[in-house]
Amino acid sequence: MFTRIFGKPKQEANALTTLDKLNETLEMLEKKEKVLLKKSAAEVEKAKEFTRAKNKRAAIQCLKRKRLYEQQIEQLGNFQLRIHDQMIMLEGAKATTDTVDALRTGASAMKAMQKATNIDDVDKTMDEINEQTENMKQIQEALSAPIGAAADFDEDELEAELEELEGAELEEQLLQPATTTPESPMHVPAGRQPTRPVSVKPTAEEDELAALQAEMAL
Template sequence: MKYEDTLEMLEKKEKVLLKKASVEVEKAKDYSKAKNKRAAIQCLKRKRLYEQQIEQLGNFQLRIHDQMIMLEGAKATTETVDALRTGASTMKAMQKATNIDDVDKTMDEINEQTENMKQIQEALSTPIGAAADFDEDELEAELEELEGAELEEQLLQPATTAPAAPVQVPAGRQQARPVPQKQRTAEEDELAALQAEMAL
């Protein structure tokens, strides 16, 4: 880029001028030792001229750097504006492609398809053939009958007696004689169950 080339050239000139200024300082020292004051002062004048040129070159470099920074900022700004413009154009195109009428039409189609699917599912879940002939009331009556028979069977089965927990009776109120508990054997339980079945 032109800026980099110019900066490089200015830096080279600055280095040359710095060398020339240091040479003039050395010459001034030599003339001063030789007691040639006038020649030493001339060397110092040239050194100051070189230093002025060096300062001027430094200002040039500073201006170029400043310009480069401004251009980079302008480039970033331009790219940002372009990106925003592209985004706005894309959004505008998307809005044109999908207006509210299209959205409403799409939603109507979705609702229609959902209703159709419900009707298909209801049609598939309706019993056909022999299952369609079953009367719900008859099935419920049969279920009640089964539940009643099961309850009756449970009532007729002999209760298994667990050993009774000792009852704490307050002092002075004890019964004169304990009530005997009759223990049933397994055979007696089976016999009672068979008799209950035959009674049905």
């Protein structure tokens, strides 16, 4: 168990250490390649000088050394390619290992969750929920049921009494006399209003005249 726990960090550390070592080696080879390129170019310049000086043998020696440098440069290039290939493979292997570890961790988590939520436990939980729901319904029905004197009332008798009340109300409405609506005043067009006698208050002279005529009549 401890090997499984501590094995992964150790392997990961080894992979990182190897990558660092490969990077250092690659940098060293690149530096050597640059030095050899400069030496090769210098031999070419020397060969040109010996050629201008008509020293053919010395010029040929320079070209030979240039060829040797070129062979070493080509060899260093092959080494760099091998190191690049090794780094790519190691990085790919590390990515694969990380992916597998992540998938293994996910599978273990899912397995643990499935174990925690066994189908038997789920069925048992659902049965408990259904039982509690049924008990709650029974409690609600018990609380809503009438108790005491209200429990002795006959629903049929109550409905019959309600029908009698409705019949009496309807009979009372039928026997009630119809209310007469007040006649609306007759509309008379403007300009045709009936003339009413205008009462004129008698004056004092008219009163005296009336009294004189009464005396003469006697």
